[in-house]
Amino acid sequence: MSTPSTPVRVRMAPSPTGSPHVGLVRTALFNYAFAKHAQLSGQGGTFVLRVEDTDKERSTEESYTSILELFRWLGLDWDEGVEVGGPYGPYRQSERSDLYRDVLERLRASSYTYDCYCRNDEVEARRKASGSKVMGYDGFCRDLTSEQVEAFRAEGREPLVRFRMPEGSISWDDLVRGEVTFETEFVPDFALCRANGDPLYTLTAPVDDATMRITHVLRGEDLLSSTPRQIALFDAMKEIGVAEVTPLYGHLPYVMGEGNKKLSKRDPQAHALAYRDQGFLPEGLLNYVALLGWSIAADRDVFDLEEMVEAFDIKDVNANPARFDLKKAEAINTAHMRRLPVEEIQHRALPFLKAAGVVGDPVRDADAQLLELAMPLVAERVNKLAEVPQMLGFLFVPEEEFTRDQADVEKLLDEEGRRVVQAAHDAVAALGTWSTAAIQEALQTTLVEELGLKPRVAFGPVRVAITGRRVSPPLFESMELLGRERSLARLASAL
Numbered sequence: 001m002s003t004p005s006t007p008v009r010v011r012m013a014p015s016p017t018g019s020p021h022v023g024l025v026r027t028a029l030f031n032y033a034f035a036k037h038a039q040l041s042g043q044g045g046t047f048v049l050r051v052e053d054t055d056k057e058r059s060t061e062e063s064y065t066s067i068l069e070l071f072r073w074l075g076l077d078w079d080e081g082v083e084v085g086g087p088y089g090p091y092r093q094s095e096r097s098d099l100y101r102d103v104l105e106r107l108r109a110s111s112y113t114y115d116c117y118c119r120n121d122e123v124e125a126r127r128k129a130s131g132s133k134v135m136g137y138d139g140f141c142r143d144l145t146s147e148q149v150e151a152f153r154a155e156g157r158e159p160l161v162r163f164r165m166p167e168g169s170i171s172w173d174d175l176v177r178g179e180v181t182f183e184t185e186f187v188p189d190f191a192l193c194r195a196n197g198d199p200l201y202t203l204t205a206p207v208d209d210a211t212m213r214i215t216h217v218l219r220g221e222d223l224l225s226s227t228p229r230q231i232a233l234f235d236a237m238k239e240i241g242v243a244e245v246t247p248l249y250g251h252l253p254y255v256m257g258e259g260n261k262k263l264s265k266r267d268p269q270a271h272a273l274a275y276r277d278q279g280f281l282p283e284g285l286l287n288y289v290a291l292l293g294w295s296i297a298a299d300r301d302v303f304d305l306e307e308m309v310e311a312f313d314i315k316d317v318n319a320n321p322a323r324f325d326l327k328k329a330e331a332i333n334t335a336h337m338r339r340l341p342v343e344e345i346q347h348r349a350l351p352f353l354k355a356a357g358v359v360g361d362p363v364r365d366a367d368a369q370l371l372e373l374a375m376p377l378v379a380e381r382v383n384k385l386a387e388v389p390q391m392l393g394f395l396f397v398p399e400e401e402f403t404r405d406q407a408d409v410e411k412l413l414d415e416e417g418r419r420v421v422q423a424a425h426d427a428v429a430a431l432g433t434w435s436t437a438a439i440q441e442a443l444q445t446t447l448v449e450e451l452g453l454k455p456r457v458a459f460g461p462v463r464v465a466i467t468g469r470r471v472s473p474p475l476f477e478s479m480e481l482l483g484r485e486r487s488l489a490r491l492a493s494a495l
Protein backbone atom coordinates (compact mmCIF):
# COMPACT_ATOMS: atom_id res chain seq x y z
CA MET A 1 0.00 0.00 0.00
CA SER A 2 1.24 3.47 -0.73
CA THR A 3 1.23 5.87 2.17
CA PRO A 4 0.52 9.60 1.88
CA SER A 5 4.24 10.24 1.97
CA THR A 6 4.80 8.23 -1.21
CA PRO A 7 4.71 10.72 -4.08
CA VAL A 8 1.96 9.86 -6.55
CA ARG A 9 3.20 8.59 -9.89
CA VAL A 10 0.84 7.48 -12.62
CA ARG A 11 1.45 6.42 -16.18
CA MET A 12 -0.12 6.32 -19.55
CA ALA A 13 1.10 3.28 -21.43
CA PRO A 14 -0.25 3.24 -24.97
CA SER A 15 0.66 0.60 -27.51
CA PRO A 16 1.42 2.33 -30.80
CA THR A 17 -0.84 0.21 -32.97
CA GLY A 18 -3.34 1.89 -35.25
CA SER A 19 -4.96 5.24 -34.86
CA PRO A 20 -5.46 6.42 -31.27
CA HIS A 21 -8.87 5.71 -29.81
CA VAL A 22 -11.09 8.00 -27.67
CA GLY A 23 -10.73 5.40 -24.90
CA LEU A 24 -7.04 6.27 -24.85
CA VAL A 25 -7.93 9.94 -24.41
CA ARG A 26 -10.20 9.06 -21.48
CA THR A 27 -7.48 6.98 -19.78
CA ALA A 28 -4.89 9.68 -20.37
CA LEU A 29 -7.20 12.41 -19.08
CA PHE A 30 -8.10 10.58 -15.87
CA ASN A 31 -4.45 9.81 -15.19
CA TYR A 32 -3.54 13.41 -15.87
CA ALA A 33 -6.29 14.75 -13.61
CA PHE A 34 -5.33 12.28 -10.90
CA ALA A 35 -1.67 13.34 -11.02
CA LYS A 36 -2.38 17.07 -11.13
CA HIS A 37 -4.91 16.83 -8.35
CA ALA A 38 -2.32 15.04 -6.23
CA GLN A 39 0.07 17.89 -7.01
CA LEU A 40 -2.44 20.43 -5.78
CA SER A 41 -2.78 18.51 -2.54
CA GLY A 42 0.96 18.31 -2.04
CA GLN A 43 1.26 14.57 -2.74
CA GLY A 44 3.66 14.71 -5.62
CA GLY A 45 1.88 13.85 -8.82
CA THR A 46 3.95 12.81 -11.81
CA PHE A 47 2.32 11.87 -15.09
CA VAL A 48 4.51 9.46 -17.04
CA LEU A 49 4.10 8.59 -20.71
CA ARG A 50 5.72 5.34 -21.72
CA VAL A 51 5.18 3.58 -24.98
CA GLU A 52 4.53 -0.14 -25.03
CA ASP A 53 5.97 -1.11 -28.37
CA THR A 54 7.24 -4.61 -27.68
CA ASP A 55 4.90 -6.10 -30.25
CA LYS A 56 7.10 -5.53 -33.28
CA GLU A 57 4.59 -6.78 -35.81
CA ARG A 58 1.81 -4.44 -34.76
CA SER A 59 3.68 -1.34 -33.58
CA THR A 60 4.25 1.43 -36.09
CA GLU A 61 6.13 4.70 -36.04
CA GLU A 62 3.09 6.38 -37.58
CA SER A 63 0.92 5.35 -34.68
CA TYR A 64 3.58 6.47 -32.20
CA THR A 65 3.71 9.90 -33.84
CA SER A 66 -0.05 10.28 -33.87
CA ILE A 67 -0.30 9.43 -30.17
CA LEU A 68 2.18 12.17 -29.29
CA GLU A 69 0.44 14.57 -31.65
CA LEU A 70 -2.86 13.78 -29.97
CA PHE A 71 -1.60 14.36 -26.43
CA ARG A 72 0.10 17.60 -27.47
CA TRP A 73 -3.02 18.86 -29.21
CA LEU A 74 -5.06 18.05 -26.10
CA GLY A 75 -2.52 19.73 -23.84
CA LEU A 76 -2.13 16.58 -21.75
CA ASP A 77 1.51 17.31 -21.09
CA TRP A 78 3.48 14.55 -19.50
CA ASP A 79 6.11 15.25 -16.86
CA GLU A 80 8.26 12.30 -17.68
CA GLY A 81 8.45 9.93 -20.60
CA VAL A 82 9.20 9.63 -24.28
CA GLU A 83 10.77 12.72 -25.87
CA VAL A 84 10.78 14.45 -22.46
CA GLY A 85 13.08 12.04 -20.61
CA GLY A 86 13.28 11.51 -16.87
CA PRO A 87 15.08 9.48 -14.22
CA TYR A 88 13.58 6.09 -15.10
CA GLY A 89 14.05 6.09 -18.86
CA PRO A 90 14.23 5.06 -21.57
CA TYR A 91 10.46 5.23 -21.89
CA ARG A 92 9.98 3.15 -25.02
CA GLN A 93 9.81 -0.50 -24.19
CA SER A 94 11.69 -1.41 -27.34
CA GLU A 95 14.69 0.32 -25.75
CA ARG A 96 14.42 -1.55 -22.45
CA SER A 97 15.12 -5.11 -23.60
CA ASP A 98 18.19 -5.52 -21.41
CA LEU A 99 16.17 -4.77 -18.31
CA TYR A 100 13.47 -7.28 -19.24
CA ARG A 101 16.02 -9.97 -20.01
CA ASP A 102 17.71 -9.36 -16.71
CA VAL A 103 14.47 -9.55 -14.73
CA LEU A 104 13.42 -12.61 -16.71
CA GLU A 105 16.67 -14.39 -15.84
CA ARG A 106 16.21 -13.58 -12.18
CA LEU A 107 12.63 -14.80 -12.21
CA ARG A 108 13.70 -17.92 -14.02
CA ALA A 109 16.17 -18.66 -11.26
CA SER A 110 13.33 -18.42 -8.72
CA SER A 111 10.49 -20.84 -8.06
CA TYR A 112 7.96 -18.35 -9.46
CA THR A 113 8.43 -19.52 -13.02
CA TYR A 114 9.16 -22.60 -15.04
CA ASP A 115 10.22 -23.41 -18.57
CA CYS A 116 7.48 -24.54 -20.88
CA TYR A 117 8.17 -26.55 -24.04
CA CYS A 118 4.61 -26.96 -25.27
CA ARG A 119 3.44 -25.92 -28.70
CA ASN A 120 0.12 -24.07 -28.91
CA ASP A 121 -1.54 -26.88 -30.83
CA GLU A 122 -0.58 -29.34 -28.10
CA VAL A 123 -2.05 -27.12 -25.40
CA GLU A 124 -5.24 -26.76 -27.40
CA ALA A 125 -5.49 -30.50 -28.10
CA ARG A 126 -5.12 -31.28 -24.39
CA ARG A 127 -7.77 -28.74 -23.49
CA LYS A 128 -10.21 -30.24 -25.96
CA ALA A 129 -9.48 -33.77 -24.77
CA SER A 130 -10.01 -32.86 -21.12
CA GLY A 131 -13.16 -30.84 -21.81
CA SER A 132 -11.84 -28.08 -19.52
CA LYS A 133 -13.63 -24.74 -19.71
CA VAL A 134 -10.58 -22.82 -18.58
CA MET A 135 -9.01 -21.28 -21.65
CA GLY A 136 -5.28 -21.17 -21.98
CA TYR A 137 -2.44 -23.14 -20.52
CA ASP A 138 -2.97 -26.22 -18.33
CA GLY A 139 0.24 -26.30 -16.31
CA PHE A 140 1.62 -29.30 -18.19
CA CYS A 141 5.27 -28.30 -17.74
CA ARG A 142 5.02 -27.24 -14.11
CA ASP A 143 6.88 -30.30 -12.84
CA LEU A 144 8.76 -31.81 -15.74
CA THR A 145 11.37 -34.44 -14.91
CA SER A 146 14.86 -33.96 -16.20
CA GLU A 147 14.24 -36.83 -18.65
CA GLN A 148 11.23 -34.99 -20.11
CA VAL A 149 13.27 -31.82 -20.43
CA GLU A 150 16.05 -33.81 -22.13
CA ALA A 151 13.57 -35.26 -24.58
CA PHE A 152 12.11 -31.89 -25.51
CA ARG A 153 15.57 -30.46 -25.98
CA ALA A 154 16.57 -33.39 -28.14
CA GLU A 155 13.65 -32.46 -30.40
CA GLY A 156 15.21 -29.03 -30.72
CA ARG A 157 12.48 -27.24 -28.77
CA GLU A 158 13.24 -23.91 -27.12
CA PRO A 159 11.30 -23.17 -23.92
CA LEU A 160 9.42 -20.06 -23.01
CA VAL A 161 9.15 -18.89 -19.43
CA ARG A 162 5.82 -19.23 -17.69
CA PHE A 163 4.69 -17.67 -14.47
CA ARG A 164 3.39 -20.12 -11.90
CA MET A 165 0.11 -18.70 -10.57
CA PRO A 166 -0.22 -19.30 -6.84
CA GLU A 167 -3.10 -21.35 -5.46
CA GLY A 168 -6.14 -19.70 -3.94
CA SER A 169 -7.43 -16.29 -4.85
CA ILE A 170 -6.10 -12.83 -5.57
CA SER A 171 -7.98 -9.76 -4.41
CA TRP A 172 -7.41 -6.05 -4.56
CA ASP A 173 -9.30 -2.99 -3.54
CA ASP A 174 -9.96 -1.46 -6.93
CA LEU A 175 -9.97 2.34 -6.84
CA VAL A 176 -13.08 2.37 -9.03
CA ARG A 177 -14.77 -0.96 -8.53
CA GLY A 178 -14.09 -1.73 -4.89
CA GLU A 179 -13.01 -5.22 -3.90
CA VAL A 180 -12.26 -7.49 -6.86
CA THR A 181 -11.37 -11.16 -6.43
CA PHE A 182 -10.12 -13.73 -8.93
CA GLU A 183 -9.85 -17.43 -8.13
CA THR A 184 -6.48 -18.39 -9.54
CA GLU A 185 -7.73 -21.78 -10.75
CA PHE A 186 -9.28 -19.71 -13.54
CA VAL A 187 -6.12 -17.73 -14.20
CA PRO A 188 -3.78 -19.97 -16.20
CA ASP A 189 -0.01 -19.83 -15.85
CA PHE A 190 0.99 -17.19 -18.38
CA ALA A 191 3.97 -16.74 -20.66
CA LEU A 192 6.40 -13.93 -19.84
CA CYS A 193 8.27 -14.15 -23.13
CA ARG A 194 8.26 -15.88 -26.47
CA ALA A 195 10.34 -18.98 -27.12
CA ASN A 196 12.99 -16.72 -28.69
CA GLY A 197 13.24 -14.77 -25.44
CA ASP A 198 11.37 -11.67 -26.62
CA PRO A 199 9.53 -10.28 -23.61
CA LEU A 200 5.74 -10.03 -23.68
CA TYR A 201 3.38 -7.37 -22.32
CA THR A 202 2.67 -9.64 -19.33
CA LEU A 203 6.24 -9.04 -18.22
CA THR A 204 7.10 -5.61 -19.55
CA ALA A 205 4.18 -3.64 -18.12
CA PRO A 206 4.63 -4.80 -14.50
CA VAL A 207 8.41 -4.54 -14.73
CA ASP A 208 8.04 -0.95 -15.91
CA ASP A 209 5.40 -0.12 -13.33
CA ALA A 210 7.81 -1.44 -10.70
CA THR A 211 10.99 0.19 -11.97
CA MET A 212 9.28 3.49 -12.82
CA ARG A 213 7.88 3.57 -9.27
CA ILE A 214 4.28 3.80 -10.43
CA THR A 215 1.95 4.12 -7.43
CA HIS A 216 -1.47 4.02 -9.13
CA VAL A 217 -2.43 2.18 -12.29
CA LEU A 218 -5.55 3.68 -13.84
CA ARG A 219 -6.57 1.94 -17.04
CA GLY A 220 -9.50 0.55 -18.97
CA GLU A 221 -11.66 -2.28 -17.76
CA ASP A 222 -10.49 -4.35 -20.73
CA LEU A 223 -7.29 -4.93 -18.76
CA LEU A 224 -9.05 -6.14 -15.62
CA SER A 225 -8.21 -9.79 -16.25
CA SER A 226 -4.49 -9.04 -16.45
CA THR A 227 -4.48 -7.50 -13.00
CA PRO A 228 -4.43 -10.72 -10.90
CA ARG A 229 -1.44 -11.84 -12.95
CA GLN A 230 0.34 -8.56 -12.49
CA ILE A 231 -0.30 -8.56 -8.76
CA ALA A 232 1.08 -12.11 -8.51
CA LEU A 233 4.10 -11.08 -10.56
CA PHE A 234 4.64 -8.10 -8.25
CA ASP A 235 4.91 -10.50 -5.31
CA ALA A 236 7.64 -12.34 -7.18
CA MET A 237 9.39 -9.12 -8.18
CA LYS A 238 9.38 -7.91 -4.61
CA GLU A 239 11.06 -11.08 -3.54
CA ILE A 240 13.82 -10.82 -6.13
CA GLY A 241 14.30 -7.12 -5.35
CA VAL A 242 12.89 -5.61 -8.56
CA ALA A 243 9.78 -4.05 -6.99
CA GLU A 244 9.18 -2.32 -3.71
CA VAL A 245 5.43 -1.91 -3.59
CA THR A 246 2.50 -3.13 -5.61
CA PRO A 247 0.64 -0.21 -7.16
CA LEU A 248 -3.02 0.41 -6.47
CA TYR A 249 -5.24 -0.40 -9.44
CA GLY A 250 -8.32 1.35 -10.75
CA HIS A 251 -10.22 0.16 -13.81
CA LEU A 252 -12.15 2.75 -15.79
CA PRO A 253 -15.50 1.66 -17.25
CA TYR A 254 -16.01 0.50 -20.80
CA VAL A 255 -17.06 3.06 -23.37
CA MET A 256 -20.05 1.82 -25.35
CA GLY A 257 -20.91 2.89 -28.87
CA GLU A 258 -23.89 2.13 -31.09
CA GLY A 259 -26.13 -0.78 -30.23
CA ASN A 260 -24.70 -1.30 -26.76
CA LYS A 261 -21.43 -2.61 -28.12
CA LYS A 262 -18.01 -1.52 -26.96
CA LEU A 263 -16.73 1.40 -28.99
CA SER A 264 -14.27 -0.35 -31.26
CA LYS A 265 -11.47 0.74 -33.53
CA ARG A 266 -13.77 0.08 -36.46
CA ASP A 267 -16.15 2.76 -35.22
CA PRO A 268 -15.47 6.07 -36.99
CA GLN A 269 -16.41 7.87 -33.79
CA ALA A 270 -13.58 6.11 -32.00
CA HIS A 271 -10.73 7.90 -33.77
CA ALA A 272 -9.51 10.66 -31.52
CA LEU A 273 -7.63 12.71 -34.10
CA ALA A 274 -10.71 12.85 -36.32
CA TYR A 275 -12.17 15.28 -33.76
CA ARG A 276 -9.24 17.61 -34.23
CA ASP A 277 -9.59 17.33 -37.99
CA GLN A 278 -13.29 18.19 -37.83
CA GLY A 279 -12.46 21.26 -35.80
CA PHE A 280 -13.38 20.20 -32.29
CA LEU A 281 -11.60 22.25 -29.67
CA PRO A 282 -9.31 20.25 -27.40
CA GLU A 283 -11.24 21.79 -24.49
CA GLY A 284 -14.46 20.43 -25.95
CA LEU A 285 -13.21 16.91 -26.53
CA LEU A 286 -11.55 16.70 -23.11
CA ASN A 287 -14.67 17.97 -21.39
CA TYR A 288 -16.83 15.43 -23.18
CA VAL A 289 -14.45 12.55 -22.56
CA ALA A 290 -14.33 13.47 -18.87
CA LEU A 291 -18.02 12.68 -18.73
CA LEU A 292 -17.38 9.08 -19.79
CA GLY A 293 -17.45 7.78 -16.25
CA TRP A 294 -17.12 10.96 -14.22
CA SER A 295 -19.04 14.13 -13.55
CA ILE A 296 -18.13 17.35 -11.82
CA ALA A 297 -21.59 17.91 -10.32
CA ALA A 298 -25.10 16.64 -10.89
CA ASP A 299 -26.30 19.75 -12.69
CA ARG A 300 -23.16 20.70 -14.54
CA ASP A 301 -21.71 19.46 -17.82
CA VAL A 302 -19.39 22.19 -19.02
CA PHE A 303 -16.04 22.75 -17.37
CA ASP A 304 -12.40 23.10 -18.28
CA LEU A 305 -9.38 20.99 -17.50
CA GLU A 306 -8.31 23.11 -14.58
CA GLU A 307 -11.70 22.75 -12.94
CA MET A 308 -11.61 19.03 -13.54
CA VAL A 309 -8.17 18.73 -11.96
CA GLU A 310 -9.35 20.59 -8.92
CA ALA A 311 -12.45 18.44 -8.46
CA PHE A 312 -11.13 15.06 -9.56
CA ASP A 313 -11.37 12.15 -7.15
CA ILE A 314 -11.01 8.63 -8.52
CA LYS A 315 -13.62 7.48 -6.01
CA ASP A 316 -16.25 9.42 -7.96
CA VAL A 317 -15.65 7.44 -11.13
CA ASN A 318 -18.66 5.34 -11.98
CA ALA A 319 -17.92 1.65 -12.57
CA ASN A 320 -20.85 1.20 -14.97
CA PRO A 321 -20.24 1.33 -18.71
CA ALA A 322 -20.37 4.83 -20.19
CA ARG A 323 -22.21 5.61 -23.39
CA PHE A 324 -20.51 7.56 -26.13
CA ASP A 325 -22.93 10.14 -27.49
CA LEU A 326 -21.69 12.17 -30.43
CA LYS A 327 -24.53 14.70 -30.20
CA LYS A 328 -23.61 15.43 -26.63
CA ALA A 329 -19.93 15.71 -27.56
CA GLU A 330 -20.84 18.28 -30.18
CA ALA A 331 -23.02 20.24 -27.78
CA ILE A 332 -20.23 20.34 -25.22
CA ASN A 333 -17.82 21.50 -27.90
CA THR A 334 -20.22 24.27 -28.91
CA ALA A 335 -20.37 25.44 -25.32
CA HIS A 336 -16.57 25.78 -25.34
CA MET A 337 -16.67 27.65 -28.65
CA ARG A 338 -19.01 30.17 -27.04
CA ARG A 339 -16.53 30.70 -24.25
CA LEU A 340 -13.76 31.79 -26.59
CA PRO A 341 -13.23 35.39 -27.67
CA VAL A 342 -13.56 36.11 -31.39
CA GLU A 343 -9.82 36.66 -31.84
CA GLU A 344 -9.10 33.25 -30.36
CA ILE A 345 -11.58 31.53 -32.66
CA GLN A 346 -10.02 33.39 -35.55
CA HIS A 347 -6.55 32.29 -34.52
CA ARG A 348 -7.60 28.66 -34.19
CA ALA A 349 -9.68 28.70 -37.37
CA LEU A 350 -6.82 30.03 -39.48
CA PRO A 351 -5.30 26.60 -40.27
CA PHE A 352 -8.75 25.43 -41.37
CA LEU A 353 -9.21 28.49 -43.58
CA LYS A 354 -5.82 27.88 -45.15
CA ALA A 355 -6.39 24.17 -45.63
CA ALA A 356 -9.71 24.88 -47.34
CA GLY A 357 -8.02 27.42 -49.60
CA VAL A 358 -10.29 30.22 -48.36
CA VAL A 359 -7.22 32.29 -47.58
CA GLY A 360 -3.68 31.84 -48.80
CA ASP A 361 -0.61 31.00 -46.77
CA PRO A 362 0.67 33.56 -45.90
CA VAL A 363 -2.60 35.45 -45.69
CA ARG A 364 -2.78 38.42 -48.06
CA ASP A 365 -3.34 41.79 -46.37
CA ALA A 366 -6.72 42.32 -48.01
CA ASP A 367 -7.88 38.90 -46.82
CA ALA A 368 -6.60 39.56 -43.32
CA GLN A 369 -8.62 42.76 -43.18
CA LEU A 370 -11.73 41.07 -44.50
CA LEU A 371 -11.27 38.29 -41.96
CA GLU A 372 -11.15 40.79 -39.11
CA LEU A 373 -14.48 42.18 -40.24
CA ALA A 374 -16.12 38.86 -41.02
CA MET A 375 -15.02 36.79 -38.05
CA PRO A 376 -17.31 38.49 -35.51
CA LEU A 377 -20.26 37.56 -37.74
CA VAL A 378 -19.56 33.83 -37.57
CA ALA A 379 -17.80 33.30 -34.26
CA GLU A 380 -21.10 32.87 -32.44
CA ARG A 381 -22.64 30.69 -35.12
CA VAL A 382 -20.13 27.91 -35.60
CA ASN A 383 -19.99 24.73 -33.54
CA LYS A 384 -16.66 23.49 -34.85
CA LEU A 385 -13.69 25.22 -36.41
CA ALA A 386 -14.13 23.43 -39.73
CA GLU A 387 -17.43 25.29 -40.15
CA VAL A 388 -15.62 28.62 -40.36
CA PRO A 389 -14.33 28.13 -43.92
CA GLN A 390 -17.76 26.80 -44.93
CA MET A 391 -19.38 29.92 -43.54
CA LEU A 392 -16.88 32.44 -44.85
CA GLY A 393 -15.79 30.94 -48.13
CA PHE A 394 -18.34 32.98 -50.12
CA LEU A 395 -16.68 36.24 -49.10
CA PHE A 396 -13.20 35.27 -50.23
CA VAL A 397 -13.85 33.22 -53.31
CA PRO A 398 -13.13 34.82 -56.69
CA GLU A 399 -16.43 35.51 -58.46
CA GLU A 400 -15.79 33.05 -61.26
CA GLU A 401 -15.32 30.23 -58.74
CA PHE A 402 -18.34 31.01 -56.61
CA THR A 403 -20.83 28.13 -56.44
CA ARG A 404 -24.03 27.47 -54.53
CA ASP A 405 -25.08 24.43 -52.58
CA GLN A 406 -27.21 22.44 -54.99
CA ALA A 407 -29.73 21.22 -52.44
CA ASP A 408 -30.19 24.73 -51.05
CA VAL A 409 -30.68 26.09 -54.54
CA GLU A 410 -33.34 23.50 -55.28
CA LYS A 411 -35.12 24.22 -52.06
CA LEU A 412 -35.03 28.00 -52.05
CA LEU A 413 -34.38 29.31 -55.53
CA ASP A 414 -37.52 27.95 -57.14
CA GLU A 415 -39.79 30.22 -59.12
CA GLU A 416 -41.10 31.95 -56.04
CA GLY A 417 -37.58 32.31 -54.66
CA ARG A 418 -36.31 33.83 -57.87
CA ARG A 419 -39.15 36.34 -57.80
CA VAL A 420 -38.01 37.38 -54.32
CA VAL A 421 -34.38 37.65 -55.46
CA GLN A 422 -35.43 39.82 -58.40
CA ALA A 423 -37.28 42.17 -56.06
CA ALA A 424 -34.31 42.24 -53.69
CA HIS A 425 -31.98 43.06 -56.56
CA ASP A 426 -34.11 45.97 -57.67
CA ALA A 427 -34.50 47.24 -54.13
CA VAL A 428 -30.77 47.40 -53.34
CA ALA A 429 -29.56 48.38 -56.83
CA ALA A 430 -30.90 51.87 -56.25
CA LEU A 431 -29.22 52.38 -52.85
CA GLY A 432 -27.08 55.47 -52.38
CA THR A 433 -25.00 54.16 -49.48
CA TRP A 434 -23.99 50.52 -49.33
CA SER A 435 -24.26 49.82 -45.61
CA THR A 436 -25.78 47.14 -43.45
CA ALA A 437 -28.47 49.50 -42.20
CA ALA A 438 -29.39 50.75 -45.67
CA ILE A 439 -29.47 47.22 -47.13
CA GLN A 440 -31.58 45.99 -44.25
CA GLU A 441 -34.03 48.82 -44.60
CA ALA A 442 -34.40 48.41 -48.35
CA LEU A 443 -34.97 44.65 -48.15
CA GLN A 444 -37.27 44.91 -45.17
CA THR A 445 -39.43 47.53 -46.86
CA THR A 446 -39.61 45.84 -50.22
CA LEU A 447 -39.87 42.18 -49.28
CA VAL A 448 -41.63 42.19 -45.94
CA GLU A 449 -43.75 45.30 -46.00
CA GLU A 450 -44.60 45.74 -49.68
CA LEU A 451 -44.65 42.11 -50.83
CA GLY A 452 -45.99 40.98 -47.45
CA LEU A 453 -43.56 38.04 -47.13
CA LYS A 454 -42.63 36.43 -43.84
CA PRO A 455 -38.97 37.27 -43.07
CA ARG A 456 -37.95 33.62 -43.44
CA VAL A 457 -39.55 33.38 -46.85
CA ALA A 458 -38.14 36.74 -47.86
CA PHE A 459 -34.52 36.36 -46.84
CA GLY A 460 -33.88 32.66 -47.44
CA PRO A 461 -33.63 32.93 -51.22
CA VAL A 462 -31.56 36.12 -50.98
CA ARG A 463 -29.21 34.36 -48.59
CA VAL A 464 -28.68 31.44 -50.96
CA ALA A 465 -28.17 33.84 -53.85
CA ILE A 466 -25.56 35.85 -51.95
CA THR A 467 -23.72 33.23 -49.89
CA GLY A 468 -24.56 30.04 -51.75
CA ARG A 469 -25.95 28.40 -48.60
CA ARG A 470 -28.95 28.42 -46.34
CA VAL A 471 -26.71 28.66 -43.30
CA SER A 472 -24.53 31.73 -43.42
CA PRO A 473 -23.39 34.74 -41.46
CA PRO A 474 -26.05 37.46 -41.05
CA LEU A 475 -27.29 38.49 -44.45
CA PHE A 476 -27.15 42.29 -44.41
CA GLU A 477 -23.67 42.42 -42.93
CA SER A 478 -22.54 39.83 -45.43
CA MET A 479 -23.82 41.94 -48.29
CA GLU A 480 -22.06 45.00 -46.96
CA LEU A 481 -18.77 43.08 -46.72
CA LEU A 482 -19.22 41.53 -50.12
CA GLY A 483 -19.72 44.99 -51.64
CA ARG A 484 -22.29 46.43 -53.98
CA GLU A 485 -20.92 45.15 -57.23
CA ARG A 486 -20.44 41.53 -56.20
CA SER A 487 -23.74 41.43 -54.32
CA LEU A 488 -25.67 42.68 -57.34
CA ALA A 489 -23.82 40.27 -59.58
CA ARG A 490 -24.76 37.34 -57.35
CA LEU A 491 -28.38 38.38 -57.10
CA ALA A 492 -28.45 38.61 -60.88
CA SER A 493 -26.69 35.30 -61.42
CA ALA A 494 -29.19 33.55 -59.14
CA LEU A 495 -31.90 34.44 -61.61
Ligand code: GLU
Pocket residue numbers: 013014015052205218219223
Ligand atom coordinates in the same frame (compact mmCIF):
# COMPACT_ATOMS: atom_id res chain seq x y z
N1 GLU B 1 -0.26 -1.01 -23.53
C1 GLU B 1 -1.52 -1.39 -22.98
C2 GLU B 1 -2.60 -1.06 -23.95
O1 GLU B 1 -2.61 -0.77 -24.93
C3 GLU B 1 -1.87 -0.68 -21.71
C4 GLU B 1 -1.36 -1.39 -20.57
C5 GLU B 1 -1.72 -0.83 -19.22
O2 GLU B 1 -2.23 0.29 -19.13
O3 GLU B 1 -1.42 -1.52 -18.29
O4 GLU B 1 -3.65 -1.04 -23.89
Ligand code: ZN
Pocket residue numbers: 115116117118139140141
Ligand atom coordinates in the same frame (compact mmCIF):
# COMPACT_ATOMS: atom_id res chain seq x y z
ZN1 ZN C 1 4.30 -26.55 -21.38
